[in-house]
Amino acid sequence: MSAKLLDGKAAAAAIRAELTERVAALQAKGIVPGLGTVLVGEDPGSAKYVAMKHADCLEVGINSIREDLPADATQAQVEDAIKRLNDDPACTGYIVQLPLPKGLDSDRVLELIDPDKDADGLHPTNLGRLVLNVNAPMTSPIPCTPHGIVDLLLRNDIDLKGKEVCVVGRGVTVGRPLGLLLTRRELNATVTLCHTGTRDTAEHVRRADVVVAAAGVANMITADMVKPGAVVLDVGVSRTVADPVTGKSKLAGDVALDVREVAGWVAPNPGGVGPMTRAMLLANVVEAAERQ
Numbered sequence: 001m002s003a004k005l006l007d008g009k010a011a012a013a014a015i016r017a018e019l020t021e022r023v024a025a026l027q028a029k030g031i032v033p034g035l036g037t038v039l040v041g042e043d044p045g046s047a048k049y050v051a052m053k054h055a056d057c058l059e060v061g062i063n064s065i066r067e068d069l070p071a072d073a074t075q076a077q078v079e080d081a082i083k084r085l086n087d088d089p090a091c092t093g094y095i096v097q098l099p100l101p102k103g104l105d106s107d108r109v110l111e112l113i114d115p116d117k118d119a120d121g122l123h124p125t126n127l128g129r130l131v132l133n134v135n136a137p138m139t140s141p142i143p144c145t146p147h148g149i150v151d152l153l154l155r156n157d158i159d160l161k162g163k164e165v166c167v168v169g170r171g172v173t174v175g176r177p178l179g180l181l182l183t184r185r186e187l188n189a190t191v192t193l194c195h196t197g198t199r200d201t202a203e204h205v206r207r208a209d210v211v212v213a214a215a216g217v218a219n220m221i222t223a224d225m226v227k228p229g230a231v232v233l234d235v236g237v238s239r240t241v242a243d244p245v246t247g248k249s250k251l252a253g254d255v256a257l258d259v260r261e262v263a264g265w266v267a268p269n270p271g272g273v274g275p276m277t278r279a280m281l282l283a284n285v286v287e288a289a290e291r292q
């Protein structure tokens with residue numbers, strides 16, 4: 001038995017096609033959505049993700065605005081970039097690529113984003129809206145990765161109502177907001193949020209109908225931890241230790257390969273949730289422009 005594929009690459013392409021039409025409709029009204037990015041430093045991973053986000057924008061007709069700052073940028077320089085994007089009418093939504101280099105206060109930076117231009121849904125006001133109004137549909141941006149996870153499941157007719165979902169990892173971009181999203185009344189999942197302080201993560205994972213691995217620990221979810229038929233989404237990314245001979249390191253997900261023999265569905269990494277995250281970012285930018 002081999003798990004069915006949750007194909008995020010294909011789903012994201014379908015979403016971009018839908019968004020291309022909505023962008024064209026906005027342009028007919030004289031509105032051109034523009035995505036801004038703030039990238040600090042030269043981390044190759046972050047630079048690659050930001051480049052992919054702008055390539056997506058080009059594909060659907062969204063303008064790109066870049067604020068690239070050196071690795072030694074000061075807090076004040078980052079805050080100036082935020083102010084420029086808040087004040088720029090061509091920028092209808094933007095993100096600050098995380099993590100920021102050590103020494104910069106990312107919570108403070110997120111607080112300064114204009115909540116109406118918050119394309120990541122990480123401003124405290126928008127995170128607060130995820131907590132409040134649990135009974136009403138969301139009209140504010142939802143963090144991209146949690147939204148992409150839910151959308152990928154629903155597009156594959158995987159219902160979440162009453163399901164036991166185990167989220168591994170409590171990071172600001174995935175684990176914490178995902179728990180808030182899944183427990184909203186329209187989804188009605190039951191969520192267990194595991195983290196480094198959890199006594200026995202394996203025990204929680206074993207009970208789950210849906211496992212979201214977002215810890216950033218290579219291959220931490222192994223076949224023996226997964227209930228047969230469960231849905232497993234691999235969200236974490238980490239770099240393996242460099243090979244002493246070649247000096248090269250590789251990207252690794254949180255889910256071991258043999259999980260595919262036990263699970264009913266797997267969202268692989270790459271090709272699963274990553275492309276969905278980018279698609280939801282575009283959706284947030286288009287929705288912000290539509291609300292203007």
Ligand SMILES: Nc1nc(=O)c2c([nH]1)NC[C@@H]1CN(c3ccc(C(=O)N[C@@H](CCC(=O)O)C(=O)O)cc3)C=[N+]21
Pocket residue numbers: 049052095096097098099120144145173269270271272273274275276277278
């Ligand atoms: N403010 C902020 N918002 C974010 O959304 C955010 C962030 N900071 N910091 C870093 C993480 C990481 N992240 C990814 C997005 C897309 C892929 C992605 O598209 N991956 C592809 C391609 C992978 C590859 O080619 O290397 C895939 O999984 O198939 C991966 C990772 C967004 N993040």
